[in-house]
Amino acid sequence: MALIITDDCINCDVCxxxxxxxxxxxxxxxxxxxxxxxTECVGHYDEPQCQQVCPVDCIPLDPENVESEDELMEKYERLQAEG
Known part of the structure; x- marks a missing residue:
């Protein structure tokens, strides 16, 4: 599943x-x-880094973009190939 930034975002620039x-x-x-x-940082990290640094916790999973762990890894591999 991709992530989404909600209206609670304070534009702090850390993500x-x-x-x-x-x-x-x-x-x-x-x-x-x-x-x-x-890719929810699949292929890079164990956890989404944007969620880790967000001071207002405004980055939940996006219910409009549901993806399995395998699909996220495939996306990661495609993005790496596109370089």
Whole structure:
């Protein structure tokens, strides 16, 4: 499952540099996560790094983008191949 940033985001800028896939960017009002790039850090870390650093816990799983661990690993491998 990809992650999503909720309206509780305070634009503190700590999540964006932590994303190893470059999936987080500044949106119109808050940061956003590109679900085509988010692997929940599968392939990089044991836990999503953005969730670890978020001071307001506003990065839950995105129910609109359900993916298995295997699908996340496949996405990670595809992103690495695209380099």
């Amino acid at each position: 964006e540099p932590e994303c190893p896939n470059g999936a987080i960017s500044q949106g119109d009002e808050i940061y956003i996560i590109d679900p085509t790039k988010c």
